[in-house]
Amino acid sequence: MLPKSYEPKPIEEKFTSLWQERRLFISAVPEDKSKKSYVVVIPPPNITGALHMGHALNNTLQDAFIRYHRMTGREAYWVPGTDHGGIATQNVLEKKIAKERHIHRRDLGREKFVAELWAWYRECGGTILNQLSKLGCALDFSPENVRFTMDARRAKSVYEEFHRLWDKRLIYRGERMINWCVRCETALSDIEVEHESASSKLWHIHYPLEDGSQGLTVATTRPETMLGDTAVAVNPKDERYTKLVGKKLRLPLTDRVIPIIADDEVDAAFGTGAVKVTPAHDPADYEIGRRHSLPIIPVIDFHGKMQNVPAKYQGMDRNAARQAVVADLKEAGFLRKEEPYTNAVSTCYRCNQSIEPLVSEQWFVKMKDLAAPAINAAETGRVKFHPESWKKPYLDWLSNIQDWCISRQIWWGHRIPVWYCAKCSGDGLIYAAAKNGEKELVRISFKDGAKPVVAFDKPAKCPLCGGADLVQDPDVLDTWFSSALWPFSVFGWPEKTKELEYYYPTSLLVTGYEILHLWVARMVMMGIELAGDVPFSDVCINGIVRDKHGKKMSKSLGNVIDPLDLTAKYGTDAVRFGLITQAVPGRDIMFAEESITGSRNFCNKIYNAARFLQMNLPPDARELKLPLKPENLADRWILHRYNTVVRLARHAMTEHDPAAAAQALYHFLWDEYCDWYVELAKPRLQNEAEKDAALAVLAHVLYGTLKALHPFMPFITEELASALRPHTGSKAEFLLQDEYPQQDKTRCDEDAASEMEAVMGVTVALRTIRSQYSVPPALKARAIISSRNAGALSVLSPRLDYVRLLAKLEAVETGVDIPKPRGSATAVSGDFTLYMPLEGIIDFAKERVRLDKEFEKLVKEEVQCKARLADANFRARAPKEEVCRIEQRLAEAAAKMESIKASLADIANG
RNA sequence: GGGCCGGUAGCUUAGCGGUAGAGCGCCUCCCUUACAAGGAGGAGGUCACAGGUUCGAUCCCUGUCCGGCCCACCA
Numbered sequence: 001m002l003p004k005s006y007e008p009k010p011i012e013e014k015f016t017s018l019w020q021e022r023r024l025f026i027s028a029v030p031e032d033k034s035k036k037s038y039v040v041v042i043p044p045p046n047i048t049g050a051l052h053m054g055h056a057l058n059n060t061l062q063d064a065f066i067r068y069h070r071m072t073g074r075e076a077y078w079v080p081g082t083d084h085g086g087i088a089t090q091n092v093l094e095k096k097i098a099k100e101r102h103i104h105r106r107d108l109g110r111e112k113f114v115a116e117l118w119a120w121y122r123e124c125g126g127t128i129l130n131q132l133s134k135l136g137c138a139l140d141f142s143p144e145n146v147r148f149t150m151d152a153r154r155a156k157s158v159y160e161e162f163h164r165l166w167d168k169r170l171i172y173r174g175e176r177m178i179n180w181c182v183r184c185e186t187a188l189s190d191i192e193v194e195h196e197s198a199s200s201k202l203w204h205i206h207y208p209l210e211d212g213s214q215g216l217t218v219a220t221t222r223p224e225t226m227l228g229d230t231a232v233a234v235n236p237k238d239e240r241y242t243k244l245v246g247k248k249l250r251l252p253l254t255d256r257v258i259p260i261i262a263d264d265e266v267d268a269a270f271g272t273g274a275v276k277v278t279p280a281h282d283p284a285d286y287e288i289g290r291r292h293s294l295p296i297i298p299v300i301d302f303h304g305k306m307q308n309v310p311a312k313y314q315g316m317d318r319n320a321a322r323q324a325v326v327a328d329l330k331e332a333g334f335l336r337k338e339e340p341y342t343n344a345v346s347t348c349y350r351c352n353q354s355i356e357p358l359v360s361e362q363w364f365v366k367m368k369d370l371a372a373p374a375i376n377a378a379e380t381g382r383v384k385f386h387p388e389s390w391k392k393p394y395l396d397w398l399s400n401i402q403d404w405c406i407s408r409q410i411w412w413g414h415r416i417p418v419w420y421c422a423k424c425s426g427d428g429l430i431y432a433a434a435k436n437g438e439k440e441l442v443r444i445s446f447k448d449g450a451k452p453v454v455a456f457d458k459p460a461k462c463p464l465c466g467g468a469d470l471v472q473d474p475d476v477l478d479t480w481f482s483s484a485l486w487p488f489s490v491f492g493w494p495e496k497t498k499e500l501e502y503y504y505p506t507s508l509l510v511t512g513y514e515i516l517h518l519w520v521a522r523m524v525m526m527g528i529e530l531a532g533d534v535p536f537s538d539v540c541i542n543g544i545v546r547d548k549h550g551k552k553m554s555k556s557l558g559n560v561i562d563p564l565d566l567t568a569k570y571g572t573d574a575v576r577f578g579l580i581t582q583a584v585p586g587r588d589i590m591f592a593e594e595s596i597t598g599s600r601n602f603c604n605k606i607y608n609a610a611r612f613l614q615m616n617l618p619p620d621a622r623e624l625k626l627p628l629k630p631e632n633l634a635d636r637w638i639l640h641r642y643n644t645v646v647r648l649a650r651h652a653m654t655e656h657d658p659a660a661a662a663q664a665l666y667h668f669l670w671d672e673y674c675d676w677y678v679e680l681a682k683p684r685l686q687n688e689a690e691k692d693a694a695l696a697v698l699a700h701v702l703y704g705t706l707k708a709l710h711p712f713m714p715f716i717t718e719e720l721a722s723a724l725r726p727h728t729g730s731k732a733e734f735l736l737q738d739e740y741p742q743q744d745k746t747r748c749d750e751d752a753a754s755e756m757e758a759v760m761g762v763t764v765a766l767r768t769i770r771s772q773y774s775v776p777p778a779l780k781a782r783a784i785i786s787s788r789n790a791g792a793l794s795v796l797s798p799r800l801d802y803v804r805l806l807a808k809l810e811a812v813e814t815g816v817d818i819p820k821p822r823g824s825a826t827a828v829s830g831d832f833t834l835y836m837p838l839e840g841i842i843d844f845a846k847e848r849v850r851l852d853k854e855f856e857k858l859v860k861e862e863v864q865c866k867a868r869l870a871d872a873n874f875r876a877r878a879p880k881e882e883v884c885r886i887e888q889r890l891a892e893a894a895a896k897m898e899s900i901k902a903s904l905a906d907i908a909n910g
Numbered sequence: 911g912g913g914c915c916g917g918u919a920g921c922u923u924a925g926c927g928g929u930a931g932a933g934c935g936c937c938u939c940c941c942u943u944a945c946a947a948g949g950a951g952g953a954g955g956u957c958a959c960a961g962g963u964u965c966g967a968u969c970c971c972u973g974u975c976c977g978g979c980c981c982a983c984c985a
Binding site for chain 2: 191269284344357393597608610613659675770808868
């Protein structure tokens with residue numbers, strides 16, 4: 001005997017290993033290319049730690065699509081892999097060694113630190129794959145199939161990417177204003193910077209003229225950068241200052257003299273209308289500086305310390321310098337005003353520390369030419385977004401794209417494949433003393449003569465002088481630079497592999513909107529540029545899993561939920577199903593643990609439906625005599641409903657809406673199959689003559705529903721299907737090898753649907769009476785069904801057994817216009833008036849209230865219908881069917897009112 | 911400063927042009943031999959607000975108010 005409730009653990013363990021053992025998820029390039037591929041390349045999780053709820057959602061969705069398309073006969077391939085994660089991962093190890101060993105990465109030196117990162121990768125990468133496997137992901141985890149963005153194969157792809165873009169002059173080295181994270185000690189691209197509003201102050205500082213007279217006042221949020229000011233700018237149309245333009249100011253706290261210039265970008269209405277210009281530390285000022293050929297004086301260095309400033313401030317942290325500068329200005333009488341102000345603070349997306357805009361020489365990708373075809377791809381629908389509303393943010397960003405800073409001054413990542421000859425590059429190679437005493441190449445300056453040689457391996461000799469002393473660029477590439485090729489580097493690009501040819505472009509990308517620009521847009525650009533086609537035809541954007549209050553889950557808030565804790569508690573299928581049903585395309589999920597209990601209960605419901613069936617199936621696994629022979633209305637009805645919902649599920653999946661598919665199947669299985677069909681089948685199972693026919697339908701529909709649910713809840717469906725399979729004629733060993741159910745139009749039967757509707761309506765009405773008068777099932781009640789519609793009665797009459805069974809009645813009679821029996825309760829449903837004799841139980845006062853209430857509703861209905869029908873405009877302009885429908889509603893309401901009135905009169909007469 | 915997405919029952923939400931659906935919670939009854947993680951029934955909603963289009967609007971359009979997010983060099 002099976003246990004009464006579903007026990008997920010052993011079943012999940014059984015199948016996770018069995019599926020891998022039997023290599024169920026392996027995908028191969030078929031000989032016969034007419035079989036269409038369906039490929040999803042995993043957004044490779046960063047090897048920064050354990051997977052979170054967002055991963056659980058994202059991967060469950062991908063798994064659902066993959067399993068679904070396998071079952072529809074496609075060569076479905078889900079490509080697994082992990083991402084080295086660049087700065088994020090380096091930071092994790094930095095924190096780890098700081099905490100455990102109180103050391104900094106520089107104490108270890110580059111080589112050892114990177115070696116530790118590789119060890120970390122082996123550990124963490126393995127954990128992630130294990131977690132994906134536990135989630136039931138249909139991924140082939142054999143080592144040769146699992147990719148890593150930094151493995152040898154991908155390193156070649158990344159080199160090729162750099163090399164080709166360099167040859168096309170799409171990669172260049174330049175000195176520009178970049179975003180510098182002082183904590184991570186690296187440059188970042190513009191989209192790796194987050195903007196938070198913070199309450200700060202606006203300081204008004206007076207700058208006197210050169211001769212000490214008058215001058216003007218500037219307003220700034222960054223007083224410490226005044227030490228690097230090289231001008232003050234005003235709007236040329238600003239009459240307050242026209243006379244001053246061209247004059248010189250004495251910069252307080254320094255001995256420098258700076259000009260007053262006019263620039264259109266200055267907003268006369270803001271602050272004092274005069275802007276201090278610090279070309280070295282503000283992007284806008286940098287542009288003004290370029291326009292006016294102003295000198296650039298960097299006063300903040302790469303560590304956030306003051307430099308090139310009066311001795312007093314030299315070496316001070318920039319934040320301390322702010323305090324000092326403000327205090328000194330105040331003391332010297334230059335501080336005119338200090339007002340509260342809310343401004344945007346830029347922070348690093350990886351460490352949250354504030355970032356400094358600095359001028360620095362870096363590697364860039366020229367983006368305009370790459371963006372154009374990617375814009376076109378979305379506009380022409382070669383790449384489609386689901387939901388479509390994400391197309392606009394994608395296009396907006398690409399249309400205003402800036403060049404992409406791809407060099408990072410960190411140690412973990414693809415080393416920039418550029419080499420320099422020590423002799424030819426001379427002062428362009430900048431060294432520093434490393435902790436271990438050796439000198440370390442830290443920076444490259446093209447300005448000072450560095451001569452690049454692009455190569456994957458160290459060139460044997462310098463192409464210019466033949467010298468053998470070549471050193472590699474110390475920087476690594478932005479992690480997103482390698483991610484951008486992921487959809488084709490996974491197939492071995494640039495090699496023309498069989499996989500690349502067959503599987504590229506891929507079918508679908510499932511990802512979150514937070515990396516729409518960082519990743520999605522860049523993949524499209526690189527796909528078109530390098531692989532010759534868009535990387536995927538559809539992009540499914542899933543939402544963020546937030547906590548139940550709508551807050552983002554984060555370690556600092558302490559509201560993170562570990563998906564594996566949940567799966568251990570409720571079962572993996574319950575977690576998956578709960579996430580999927582809530583994953584309305586593009587919407588965030590307010591995740592509450594209670595929502596998983598509903599799915600857990602559903603698992604139990606499925607389990608018990610199968611358990612019931614197993615109890616009734618013959619113990620020997622002989623095949624039932626299929627094909628189906630639907631013998632009665634219930635059979636016809638459930639097959640009709642099954643074939644309807646299956647079509648709906650398929651449609652929802654093609655529309656990239658697994659939530660709709662899952663919800664429809666949930667309601668079908670629970671509300672129709674279990675609540676009605678199983679109940680109707682019970683007596684037939686006691687009857688040898690009818691048993692097999694009923695079992696055939698029960699098994700067929702349940703097995704089909706398990707197949708339909710398999711993409712969402714792989715474990716329980718696999719387990720239950722294996723017990724049912726011998727009775728279904730399926731030759732598959734696993735559901736993944738079976739066919740996703742398809743609508744069989746010959747089983748659709750609208751007549752059966754409407755007949756069952758009548759049965760259900762009458763049943764519910766009678767159950768309501770029972771419930772109202774608390775008539776227990778033990779009390780065998782009778783019902784009389786009356787109607788003036790003889791046709792309707794003749795349709796219902798053969799189904800009285802159903803009504804008797806479902807409403808738990810002793811007897812049911814029908815007749816045309818039967819008068820209300822004495823002491824009976826009344827209900828109306830469709831064309832029928834129902835009486836239940838309840839002599840001694842019935843409370844006439846209560847009955848009157850009940851019927852009055854029902855009558856009220858009908859009056860409202862009648863008024864509404866009459867009003868609409870009386871409206872000439874409605875009759876003239878609404879479609880005929882609509883008018884007809886309202887007329888029918890009115891007629892039905894009127895008939896019901898009449899019988900209720902009769903019952904009320906009967907009660908009044910005692 | 912632009913833009914996007916929401917505001918539907920106590921909570922979380924589906925629907926998106928023809929009588930408002932679900933899950934959880936709540937109330938009543940029932941341990942009926944698949945399931946109490948269950949069954950039956952019930953209460954609970956002027957679908958944010960104001961206009962407009964339409965025979966008809968929760969659904970389409972416009973505006974307003976509230977959330978949330980993204981983008982942007984106003985110091």
